[in-house]
Amino acid sequence: MAWFRRSKASISTDAQRKDIPDGMWTKCDGCGEIIHKKQLEQQFYTCIKCNYHFRIGSKEYLQFLLDEGSFKEMDRKMKSKDPLNFKDSKSYKERIKDSIRKTELFDAVRTGSGKINGQDVVVGVMDFSFIGGSMGAVVGEKVARAIDKARKDKSPIIIVSSSGGARMMEAAYSLMQLAKTSSKLAQLSDEGVPFISILTDPTTGGVTASFAMLGDLNIAEPGALIGFAGPRVIRQTIGKDLPPGFQRSEFQLDHGFVDVVVHRKEMKETVSKILKLIWKS
Amino acid sequence: MAKTVLEFEKPIIELEKKIAEMKKYSESLDLGEEITTLEEKVNQLRKSVYEGLTRWQKVQLARHPDRPYTLDYINMMTTDFIELHGDRSFRDDKAVVGGLAFLDSEPVMIIGQQKGRDTKSNVYRNFGMMNPEGYRKALRLMKLAAKFKRPVITLIDTPGAFPGLEAEERGQAEAIARNLFEMSHLPTPIVIVIIGEGASGGALGLGVGDRVLMMENTWYSVISPESCSSILWRSWSFKEQAAEALKLTAPDLLAQGIIDRIIPEPLGGAHRNPPQAAEILKGILLEEISKLKKLKTEKLIEKRIDKFSKMGEYEE
Secondary structure, three states: OOOOOOOOOOHHHHHHHHOOOOOOEEEOOOOOOEEEHHHHHHOOOEOOOOOOEOOOOHHHHHHHHOOOOOOEEEOOOOEEOOOOOOEOOOEHHHHHHHHHHHHOOOOOEEEEEEEEOOEEEEEEEEOOOOHHHOEOHHHHHHHHHHHHHHHHHOOOEEEEEEEOOEOHHHHHHHHHHHHHHHHHHHHHHHOOOOEEEEEEEEEOHHHHOOHHHOOOEEEEOOOOEEOOOOHHHHHHHHOOOOOOOOOEHHHHHHOOOOOEEOOHHHHHHHHHHHHHHHOOO | OOOOOOHHHHHHHHHHHHHHHHHHHOOOOOOHHHHHHHHHHHHHHHHHHHHOOOHHHHHHHHOOOOOOOHHHHHHHHOEEEEEOOOOOOOOOOOOEEEEEEEEOOEEEEEEEEOOOOOHHHHHHHHHHOOOHHHHHHHHHHHHHHHHOOOOEEEEEEEOOOOOOHHHHHOOHHHHHHHHHHHHHOOOOOEEEEEEEEEEHHHHHOOOOOOEEEEEOOOEEEOOOHHHHHHHHHOOHHHHHHHHHHHOOEHHHHHHOOOOOEEEOOOOOOHHHOHHHHHHHHHHHHHHHHHHHOOOOHHHHHHHHHHHHHOOOOEEO
16 A cells, blocks of 8 residues: 555655654654653653664754753854755755744754863754755755864864765755865864764765764764665665664674764763863863 | 767767768769768757757766776876775775876876776776775875875766675775865865766765866766656656756856866767867866965865865855
8 A cells, every 4th residue: 555655765754754753652663662752751762671762853962962051052044045946846945944844943953062061062963854864055064164163162073963965955065065074074183173973863875974974983872874875775786685783883883983882861971971081181 | 980879969970970981982073062061060060969968968978888987088198007906904996996197297196986888897897886995095095195295186987886785884984984084184286077977975085176177078966867866756767857956067066166167078078089088188187286286285275175165055
């Protein structure tokens, strides 16, 4: 039946499926456990039974990561201009408008400054719910400016990624955001300021192939899908099913691309500890 | 003579054949006048066809199987080329070639993706789709160039980075990201040339430099028109529309401020006259390199990072 099975997966349908659940009870996508909303919140949106990490937005992540009330947002209202006047089955302008209305965000990342256990940091947190967390000129520019701020203030920067990759509707402009963010990180690195990359489910495509993989430390949440090509494309290429756990955080750790896998409820303390180890004298 | 003929090339090729035949007979017969008329006609036809090409037709030209590839340009433009192999870690990726050579009297490091001409060589070259070790090999060669103060030229021609299982295991994303990071502050001039297809991160992984040039009949974007069609239209058959929407041709990218310069090709495309295409490219490369060499390294890097930092449009 057509509405049970889509022949082609899309970024946006995935987002809806795993977004923060409405209603009081939620079924865990990992083990099927029925979890109460309050309990889910207390558990940092992870399953108490199987540790499944639900996809959450920047609002929740900033609460978990930063000291209460310390977040000062930058460039909050930066918006896409649709420079190519892009249109597929729907116009890009419409998509942007709908996403802004639906998510109450202006694009797929929020950036700013804050504190982690009193330590000044610059942060960026991506929102997968905004057009699949895709990176166009707004995400690229906001991340670049956050890196510039970290360099100027000599503050460590932490970026939490969740993204399907570069945003197709901005075509070559999107692709160039990979170069933009990576070159800003090179400048930051030359100044000796730390960058901690936190990879959450899912981080793929152009975001993985740029800033998300370039942390001085790469930290992943358990079970997050992290890769360059999506599993569907790889399956088509090799004509075989993929092994269990392929491209998950633990796989990336085993293959040497992630330093450490950390449960969301321990993320703040872990980042704080690392900063003391590498940054505070 | 072209081996593969695209649909829109047909009428031109046919006329050219006719002229060639007439010239053969003109020794015994006086056909001078008719030949001149036909030559005028074919010139007009060429102009009208190539000036009116759609974006999708340009994509087809960029993929023309008779187009010169990286090694063809290296052979036609340089002397004393010595190919350098391997990433010193895993293996030698045959989808990318690189090495030292003289461009006239200028010693350079030249690196580029390499496609094959037939099934066997395409399998050997993996259709110009690089694996992580390819990006790492390229980076090793670029660092070598920087160490000995040699400019780097990269020639881009790839349908994308290889989306395979082993590529993921060996960190395709990390390899590309690392190249973007390192290329952005590599202390030597880098000139990038799109010579065919520039698909996505797989192309950009060799694409960060001081000057980004595109040959006239090439494309460069975040995704191929076919894949874009399959994702956004949920069907493979909207590739023409996708190519239009992506605005992926050389004039498009020049207008977007993403490339610096278009390199003209012989009329009809580089495949119609490869030596001439190589000659034009070589002249422009020498000119660009001599300008870049005048800049102090610090200034060069600062300008390079600024250039990419300015790309993209947004509203505040």
